[in-house]
Amino acid sequence: MDTQIVIPEMITATLGLAVFLLGARLTRRFAILREFNIPEPVTGGLLAAALFAVIAVISGKDLVFSTTSRDFFLVLFFSSIGLNARLGDLIAGGKPLAILLVLTVLTIAAQNVIGVVGALIFDFPMQAGVLFGSAALIGGHGTAIAWAPKVGNATGLEGAPELGIAVATIGLIIAALIGGPIAKFLVERNGLTPSRPDAVQAVGIGYDKEDTTRPITHVSLMKVMLALNLSIIGGYMLHEVIAEAGLMLPLFVPCLIVGIVIGNLVPILFPNVSPVAGTPSLSVISEFALGAFLAISLMTLDFASLRGLGLPIAAVLAAQTLFAILFVIYVLFPLLGRGYRAAVLAAGFGGFALGATPTAIANMTAVTKRYGPSPIAFVVLPLVSAFFVDIANAIIIQMIVSH
Template sequence: MSEVFVVPNMLTATLGFAVFLLGAKMTRKVRFLREFNIPEPVTGGLIAAALFALYTFVSGTSLSFETAVRDYFLVLFFAGIGLNARLADLFSGGRILALLLVLTLATIIVQNIVGMAGAVVFGFPTKTGVLLGSASLIGGHGTAIAWAPNVAAMTGLAGAPELGVAMATLGLIAASLVGGPIAKYLIAKNDLKATSTEEGDVVGVPFEEEHEVTEISHVTLMRVMLSLHIAIIGGYILHGILEELGLMLPLFVPCLIVAIVSSNLRPVFLPKAPPVARTPTLAVISEFALGIFLAISLMTLDISTLSSAGPAILVTVGVQTVTAVALVVWVLFYMLGRNYNAAVLASGFAGFSLGATPTAIANMTAVTKRYGPAPIAFVVLPLVSAFFVDIANAIVIQTIVNF
């Protein structure tokens, strides 16, 4: 058995900063990465993951990263999304939200059909298809690990956990790489332009404005961080209440909700207070938090799990990726109105359906940094991925496993 070196949180964060800066430098140097909207932390994170895997192979020492610091950046980011949300956006996005809910359910069903077909073709038990489908893709690593014992018990497949983890890992990589090119294709083909008249950026500052931002100071940073932390504290309280009621949601969901409520009540109770929502400071902090979260998430991927990725996994991931791209390009984009917001959401939905919510947001951030803001996309997509997908996915998977 190989030795295990535990990387403490401080070092994990430090490596995350370096990995993100590597990706940022490459994005600015390599035109291809910029043209196809590949998120900065994806480039650096995947390079780092490969280097860490090489180190493990050569030295025989496995790396185990402490990730509490990563989870802090996640809730910080979603609190920032909540502070930027306006009730008018939520009301105007009602139709989009409903359509995304329907498309999410359709995606879950289609992924499992493809997964079961792959299982049959490659000689796996049919029910294993959920691990080649929505349990690992739209569900991610956590859902795959949670369902693997059930699938193993029902099918007798001893390698179910490894199968699910490998599928989720490849899905996350695919999700990080396809969203940006999808948006580029749709925007260029349909000659789309950002239509938002809102001032300020939701996440990140456009590349061409990075050296022009002058409104950020230690005071604005402190003000925004205070607002974010107040929302997060409220999120922790709400999370505890929801747990007592038996409703299990990721911590970032109640933080998002509290931030939305506090941001919309702020003008009522503090009408003369300096602004926080949609300011350059909040945009920069949000992008910083998302970038570090995703950089750490990708650099800590255990690529060695892909050693078990035989033809069944590789072919199925390929088919699932092509199917997801076809779904967002030929169905979602048209259903959402064939406009700029639809193109941004297409990039996000591709990242979400194959990987995870932060991947989706990173895809959309890379797109909006280049083409312009799409505020409603950053509010609507997290609501779908946070509230709906886990419940719908569990129902569909349970139905297939018990059938």
């Protein structure tokens, strides 16, 4: 008897769009969601995930979603971030970038200390602490899936993959929910405002500007899509070069790099061509791509992976969440200068530390749509999470697993 219901790619993508629109509608209807900066796709995605879990229980079959479109939306989104990135912002982001690199290493170490202690308390092997820690949290589902077999082989823990996926799943949900409230607390307690209120909104258009922005036409959309397609094509080519050199990076990283190059070179080489950077069309497409990616990611969460692991995961993740909140508010925010950009990065780091880079960007987008732009934050955080974290995380995890 077939125990699975496979959802084809087209239906997955269509459901993702519907889920995103549901979240957008709920955000506009219920002010509390805007008040606490909850990303639009998070609301719809979690409701859909709960509904699909109920369907799976009633039918007795697992829902398996095809997710190729989700991965394309991620590449499209980071290409748009690259096109919007200005060299001046990259240079200005040098100091916060360095600070975030150091804080990321400290977070990885702290998550694994908490994870190891939690593993020992609940009679798991010490090495399983990485699955309660940075392998599943700051590393996300991909890192957890990659390291779980190694933890299982080293310890004989049969449920290592299920443990890693379950922790990563709950971590992603928490990450999507805590970033906005953290920023609200920091911004309103300190009376913060953007240093450049007229700067380009990196992703999306502010709630109070949706009806007054420059018009979006089929021509402007076509220009943006051409630039994005060129960035993605160049990103694929660069990805092959990087892979042949022996360095493994996610595809969205070279697409981000090529987008930065195109976005900064075209105005110099072709001064008479109207740029796509900073246009409402690019902002809308970037938010659409991010929203679709996150909606599909959240609606396809497998709640069945949590069965039988409730108490250990709940206890350890409660400790991890408390650490993340206190670390962001009392360490990261002061070290980044206590300004508006620091508050936006605090929201992003909260999402990144417990979830994934797209979650972090979604948190920052919700914050900046309400309070105002912070373009440097949208360049700095992806650089840290894309280039650096996997290397540092792998080194620390290997030290623990091989112990």
